[in-house]
Amino acid sequence: MTSFDEQNTVVEDTQNIKCPSCGGNTEYDPETLGLKCPFCGHEMPIEATFDHHVELDFNEAGNNLQHLWNEEKRVFSCGNCGAESVLDAHVVADFCSFCGSSHITVTDQDAGIQPGLLIPFQVSNEQAQAKFKEWIKGHFFAPNTLKKTYRLNKISGAYLPYWTYDSQTSSQYVVRVGNYYYVTETRTVYEDGKARQVTEQVRKIRWHQESGNYREFFDDILIKASHTVEPKLLQKVQPFQLTSLTDYKVEYMSGFLAERYSVSLQQGFSEAKDIMTRGIVNGIERSVAGDIVEVASLSTDYKDITYKHILLPIWISSFHFKEKIYQFIVNGQTGKVSGNYPLSVMKITSLVISILIVIFIVYLFIDS
Template sequence: MAIGAQAVTAAPVGFPCSGCGGQMQFDTASQGLKCRYCGAEQSIENLAGQPREHEFDEDGGDEAEQTDWGTEQQAIHCESCGGETLIPAGQTATTCVFCGSPKVLPQGNPGTIRPESVIPFRTSRDEAAALFKKWKKKRWFLPNDFKKQDVKANLNGIYIPYWTYDAETYSVYSAEVGVYHYRTVTKTRTVNGKTETYTETERYTVWHWTHGDYGRGFDDILIPASGHYDDALLEKLGDFDLSKLNGYRPEYLSGFIAERYSVSRREGWQRARDKADSVLETEIRREIGGDELRNLSIRTQYSDITYKHLLLPVWNAAYTYKTKPYRYMVNGQTGTVSGRVPRSAVKIAFFTLGCLAVAGIALYLWSQSSAS
């Protein structure tokens, strides 16, 4: 079912504390609103229920999405990296949450896509910092002083927009399959000036053509709608439990930052299709079997394509080590950590030398056994 093009125009709302009037923010421990000043708590009612699957038309254009976020937002643009985020109106940002640059400019009314579903933060800022500290201690090639020190990072809780896609697929394939066979051959060699005969097992490959079909369904192919993050880092954070999705409520964003959608639904589907094609090739190769494959051809039809748009919680940190910038991320739901960290040239050199030494010893032992 397609989303209606008419945007909802409900008046923006705030979240004042009924006790002291202070601004309430989302609290990861209670999963509700909590006053920063008097500690009063307020539950959040999830009225939207389960997220809806919307039909996706590959041939049609992008439809207008709802844009009312339930609270007035302003867009912030970074001159250095081009990143754009949404923060509540009236709030100021002095540094970019993507690259740490202090050059950020307000952009006024964002008019951006409002998500339908959200997974609220369950990991607090202090827990995210502790998880990174534990994570880096397990990394072998980090400098020892970096592993021991507390990293001073600008840690921001960000809701990153995602698309998810479902689809049914039907593929037909053909390929040449190579199967290994073995035979015993007689050879000669010279040992201590004398020619001797010996036998050796030789491998050869027999090729034959095969073809077939393969059907498979995909559920919730997760695609970031962010254009300002390292894809490899986000991919490692992809263990979100989407069964815990809540209907979008503006209260979940209180005290956090939301990134604008910068990847269109059509571009998101192309990325999802590329991921699905890769999975299909791997599985079809496994189904065909054999020892080698060549000239593999796969033609896939996609049908019953649906999508959802949602916000997922990520703690993002930018920091420097010896004047060089680095970044790490923590999954705000599961606590999974991914990051770019400094490497110790000395440790890498010793590891490389050790590998070369082991390889040299193995080669020497093999040559001695072959000569005997």
């Protein structure tokens, strides 16, 4: 049996989480944080668990196939923006949630490493749409016609992929240390053709080198593993409250999709190393006594490296206005909105003219 849901995606009958009262496929409901049947409204709670001991051994990741996404998933690839979406195997996507394109095909790519933790959606589809409408009304510079005539594309709930890394670091370092000292110097100055002796304290720096060992433990360095959402937009809807991370459960994906990570576990770790290196350099500069401390060389050993694959929730969509597409996103946890929008030439011009008039009036007053 095959049916069409309201998003017009084909939903095939599978062993998915069935509604006990009508047999329909249930979906995760952000308002109750449980499962809800879209057909009869039957609700079922999800038992959220917070087992934060899901750190996995980074060096074993290549061999450890048991951490691959073992539930039945399908990966769709977008021919337009390149996003890879992970959906339950029974869901067929007919458009790309990230750019709205219909050039989307099933790939034989596996879904990759299974997420260990996620922040479940707390903002519902209706709430996200209401937030968006409110946001667009609040944009003074957007053309008035936009507020009435934009066409909202489908809005999708997507979990964005992130990595977090822990590591115990141990660094051998060499630092240049500079200490200030003062000398009294006398020099001759000429004033009105007369020579005069001036005595003053001049600051000098005495340099020496030191070497040592520095240890620091880094916990949960967060690295974005996706490039589909403009960094500028994502930045504006942050932060996510990471204390709400709960154990990944298949139920939270029901009716939602996850983006497959495009930054590999290894690439993510090299980004994390850059962040840790900055932390280590700061730590050394603070711990060595001296007026100026500069790290001259550094060699770091990363031990006990563990990682987690986590998912963070966003509602993502776009709207059409005068044949252009503008992307917008809503934080699925906090409801914060950001997006691109057209600017009204008329409104900006009239603002500039009014500012010029004010400047002109002020100028007249000052002048008189």
